[in-house]
Amino acid sequence: MTTYIPSLTLPSVVFEQPAAAILLPVLAGTAIGFSTRPKETQSTYLKLRQPPLRPPPWVFGPAWTTLYGLMGYAAYRAWSTGMSSLDPRKVQLTKQGATLYTIQLALNLVWMPLFFRLQRPIEATVDVVALTAVTGYLTYVWGQVDEVAGWCLVPYLGWLSFATYLSAGCGYLNNWDFSGKERAMSTKSKDTKYVDEKAE
Template sequence: MTTYIPSLTLPSIVFEQPAAAILLPVVAGTAVGFSTRPSETQKTYLELRQPPLRPPPWIFGPMWTALYGLMGYAAYRAHSTGMSSLDPTKVALTKQGATLYTIQLALNLIWMPLFFGYQRPIEATIDIVALTGLTGYLTYVWGQVDEVAGYCLVPYLGWLSFATYLSAGCGYLNNWDFSGKEKPKSTKGGSTKYVDEKAE
């Protein structure tokens, strides 16, 4: 699949330092979350038709923080184990995993702007399908370097699979067009938007 590509890989120092490895995805994910305005994101989330098993909005913050932390620890663990190995195959897999990790992190961070910011459910679903597949391969690659690193990615992979279902289900139930679901409603304080599900 993907080999080690230095230009598409985070600097080694990010993987070498545990604090940097763990904090990078946590801080980056938090920054993206706040840049898409949490109140507006939550409002949109509640307005759209959702598939069964939709979690409450409050669960996403703590869940993603934990998953980002595990992801970062897996990166540190795989890199420290693999790069200190005398086995050239493990070293090569470690470097390959670093490239895969960087790409999956980028795919992860653009999903929210695509889905909520630009309201592009088709592109967002394509993104998360690619992200889930890439993460599955990364789990396999780094699992060969260090079992603990591989196991640390399993909850993330499981949540991504569920998020893929939610993304695709939400897109399908809203006819892959979020803009048409919002209808103006006048109030004393101005105008707001809501979804008239009875009219669907």
């Protein structure tokens, strides 16, 4: 069972102020997205073999912005509710969740550079599996502190489960090696932005 670890936890001011709690993950995620060169990232995404049900690239920006905002609000909500509680157990769960929250945020921000910049699909998939597990536990912990905070993390947890499928599926379909695996875009159809996966 994870406990509260101050050295692995964001400062309390991040959780206490709603603007800080919400903006931190949104801005951090945006910064990571731009640091990995969006045009190159999109090009790589479109050229690699993809599993079924993969969404178009334009979906990710709005989806992640929404999920980061919900994540931040959950952090603020859980902290403000839990730390003002007279129940010592809720206070402890709040602090424990703050450590889990910090860990999951770090794992979240590492995935994109691993997958796209460094082209390490195995490490990226291990990362997203760990991220999903930590977030699941965080949802359970903070859900005991504040029900709304727990529910705010549910869409994020669902998206992470889907992201795990996409990461593992893409890795598998490209033999866990992105070097030299990018494929030319199909010119046969102008109705799709995706690679013709049947072409060799």
